[in-house]
Amino acid sequence: MQRINRQFAAGLAGIAALCAAPSLAQQFGPWQPPVSAESLTGSSPQLNTPATEGCPILDPYTNDLLFASNRDGGAGGLDIWRAPWLGDGWGEPVNAGAPVVSSENDYCPTPVRGRTLFFVSRRDEPNGDIYVVKMRPNGYGAPERLPEPINSPAQEWSPSFFIAEDGSRVLYFSSTRDGGQDIFASVDGAAPVKIAALNTAADDARPNVSHDGLEIVFDSNRGGGAPDIWTSSRSSTSVPWSTPQPVAAVNSPAGESRASLSWDGTAMVFGSTREGGDGGADIYVSTREKITGPKIVRPK
Template sequence: MRKDVWWRPPSIRAGLVCGSIAVAMGGVAVAAEYGDWSAPVSAESLPGSSTSVNTPSNDGCPILNPYDGSLYMASNRPGGYGGLDIWIAPRSGAGWGTPVNAGPKINTAADEFCPSPARGNRFFFVRRLSATDTDIYVVKDLPNKGFGTPQALPRGADAINSPYEEWSPSWFEADGHEYLYFSSTRVGAPRQQIFYSVDLGPAQMAQGGVHSSASDARPNVRHDGLEIVWDSTRTGTLGGPDIWSSTRTSVYDAWGTAVHLENGISSSGNDTRASLSWDGTRLMFGSTRPGEGSADIYTSTRSKNGH
């Protein structure tokens, strides 16, 4: 195990979590009850938001940093290092301020996208290596020093990074272990399917409602591991990829029936890379529906426990 990946090493128990007897381990968590999602609005329409959150360029891959509320995103707007870059917009009022480029430690002439903040001043992101190969990296935000050197997660046929495309890392902790969900074309390229890893171990295909014969891509899992959102081209979409969700009662269970998110969240455009806030009350996603640019960032909210 490379120590510079800043990850808990696999344990014997982690191996059991990956196996068929995992259901027998641990207690069953109870999923929180939430209200319905509101009709989405442009992220820059919220009070306090900068008018440069969405631009005439391609703006997407949105996710909120659970520790400071900042908005991480990918964009090919002017001022970057080439292709898609990762940008960070500070929390401002009910919205977000002017996005700032994450800098040359993160961004290169290649595409960088799907940022995902995590505990320990880390965030995961994807870097394009070739037309058919993208890998997941992790980097630390060092106090008073900025971002360190990104490190690629393990590579190999059964590892998180394969010779194919890996997208949208989504990190959470449960029962003393770290989980990383992502999608990959390693089986049946160019079709994306959803996988996960426990404590940086082997990649395993997710089971249940997230699996279909279509492309299921860019997953994001709520911080308790009991709800997932992703985009899919499965039957029931309104055009391009739409946003779907699923829940479960334990991190050891297969995912439940896929639910198509409506009320304007899914549209006839491409609706992609949805993400949930830490408390599950806000949804962020990118969409090519008519707006300010080729793709813009939208947000929707819901109540929790009836509040």
């Protein structure tokens, strides 16, 4: 446990510069067995509760932990919560509050550089749509629903934004617009395209793409049974994704969902219903060592 705490704190001490890399295998070691987020030294015992905690992701500036939960103290249903990064673990979660949180389900928070937050809400559509809001020093601006054809009458989940090597602004997400959950991408706001290399006849959902666009994690039940975390990589944002592989080190017989990568790629947070948790779905973290890659710098 001490080794995981040291590695996790070191990996989040800086944030990687935005640049391409020739091979993920040359950058990182293997993922380590995950631990409960609240087991990290300094973490609040209120990170995981008997309620549901899921959709975890790290703020690219602060390393704060954002997640969705239906715990007591919210506005009803799933709300978005933020737990501050304290250097070794995360502090007590605070509800994001209005206008991000509503009386309907609000989930899949995705903070990105530019002080922007994407999230999913059912406030205007029963299946859930993607919204975007600016994070200001004194709170949040007014959320805006992304227009069609990004949103649809079907479900839209887990927005993930990055800037490609050619400067294109790319939004990945999953949607049931073609039946089951599939992974789509919209480039510069254009009509979303289904990513053939990542999808199967099973449910392939809740993608999260690394900040350089070269690695993706998502959950899928393609192996049968409960969903597991799968990953794929590529050498450039202009080439297809590799054949997805399960992340064996973090998967369990229970369900794992909505994995996301830290800015520097050394940490993965995800939700799981595995045994030993606090009752519902809980938040877990796995780490890996960075072997080669760009110099670590903190964005300004």
